[in-house]
Amino acid sequence: MSTEESTAGRGEARPGGGYDVPRGGRSNFEVWSWVFMRVSGVILIFLSVYHLVWWNLVVGVEHLDSELVIDRWANPLYRLLNIALLTFAMLHGLNGARYSIEDYVRKPGLQLAVKGVVYTIVIGSLIFGIFALLTFDPSILTNR
Amino acid sequence: MAKEYRSRSLGTALRYKGREGMWTWMLHRATGLGVLLFLIIHVIETGLIVISPEFYDEALLLYKNPFFRIAELLIFFSVLFHAANGLRIVVQDFWPAVMRRQRQLVWAATAVVVIAMIPVTWMMVAPLFGWADEPGTGRHLERCRSATTAPACVLEGSAEAEAL
Numbered sequence: 001m002s003t004e005e006s007t008a009g010r011g012e013a014r015p016g017g018g019y020d021v022p023r024g025g026r027s028n029f030e031v032w033s034w035v036f037m038r039v040s041g042v043i044l045i046f047l048s049v050y051h052l053v054w055w056n057l058v059v060g061v062e063h064l065d066s067e068l069v070i071d072r073w074a075n076p077l078y079r080l081l082n083i084a085l086l087t088f089a090m091l092h093g094l095n096g097a098r099y100s101i102e103d104y105v106r107k108p109g110l111q112l113a114v115k116g117v118v119y120t121i122v123i124g125s126l127i128f129g130i131f132a133l134l135t136f137d138p139s140i141l142t143n144r
Numbered sequence: 145m146a147k148e149y150r151s152r153s154l155g156t157a158l159r160y161k162g163r164e165g166m167w168t169w170m171l172h173r174a175t176g177l178g179v180l181l182f183l184i185i186h187v188i189e190t191g192l193i194v195i196s197p198e199f200y201d202e203a204l205l206l207y208k209n210p211f212f213r214i215a216e217l218l219i220f221f222s223v224l225f226h227a228a229n230g231l232r233i234v235v236q237d238f239w240p241a242v243m244r245r246q247r248q249l250v251w252a253a254t255a256v257v258v259i260a261m262i263p264v265t266w267m268m269v270a271p272l273f274g275w276a277d278e279p280g281t282g283r284h285l286e287r288c289r290s291a292t293t294a295p296a297c298v299l300e301g302s303a304e305a306e307a308l
């Protein structure tokens with residue numbers, strides 16, 4: 001495999017950052033990644049800035065504790081919002097990491113190994129996070 | 145074939161004397177990877193709450209260390225920069241006509257981030273020097289009046305008791 005092939009299919013990089021729409025080919029994976037990065041990115045602007053402003057500036061990290069989080073998580077809609085933040089952020093980050101790996105790790109065997117490790121860590125923590133949000137039981141607050 | 149702008153290695157990226165496009169591109173990547181790294185740690189630490197709330201409160205002590213405030217500021221900056229620069233890229237992708245105004249767009253995105261970071265930095269750093277209250281102190285005192293046994297309220301009580 002030539003070094004060119006490991007990023008083949010991705011759109012041309014643009015001078016200001018970002019990439020052209022990939023041409024697609026046998027599979028449209030790169031086209032859908034390109035679209036997903038843009039759609040999830042715009043959604044994440046709202047979700048992550050809200051999250052940061054709320055916990056850092058409104059609540060304040062100094063005043064944070066398990067009870068505040070349990071109170072918040074008692075609302076299923078809030079947990080649903082968190083699942084959205086978690087899933088979009090992790091998949092957006094995972095695809096971004098894939099772009100970096102394909103750019104910097106050019107040896108095919110090594111590239112596959114690095115991808116394996118990074119994908120396992122990211123998808124593992126994504127699953128753990130979803131598990132936490134889905135199995136959360138609000139009564140742990142009253143049972144204490 | 146269009147000109148190749150993507151740097152193929154970190155070495156060439158660092159030597160490249162690019163203009164706006166190159167430094168925003170590098171910072172976009174660095175902030176993106178940084179936020180991903182934090183997110184992995186953050187999700188694991190948050191998930192601890194379903195295993196044991198006490199364990200979660202222990203983990204939070206790390207956040208409350210004054211040195212971590214610098215990391216928090218970095219995370220805040222990284223998210224804002226990545227968001228503003230990312231939005232600029234999306235605008236350019238879907239509306240190619242504005243590519244001619246790229247330099248102005250880069251500076252506009254940077255200005256938004258810098259201006260937003262001024263009050264954020266003040267709110268997070270000033271309390272460390274006693275120049276202002278921690279963010280959310282009003283809400284916190286209000287809450288502790290009824291939730292006297294909440295971990296954050298108990299912790300404060302003991303710190304005050306020690307100081308006396």
Ligand code: HEM
Binds near residue numbers: 051186
């Ligand atoms: C220093 C800055 C941050 C602080 C103080 C903070 C604080 C918190 C707190 C208190 C929770 C638990 C309550 C809740 O679910 O809302 C939480 C959960 C979460 N945060 Fe953050 N956060 C920060 C930055 C971020 C960033 C930058 C992201 C994403 C890019 C993020 C993504 C998440 C996700 C996905 C969860 C849910 C995790 C799970 O349920 O497993 N946080 N954060």
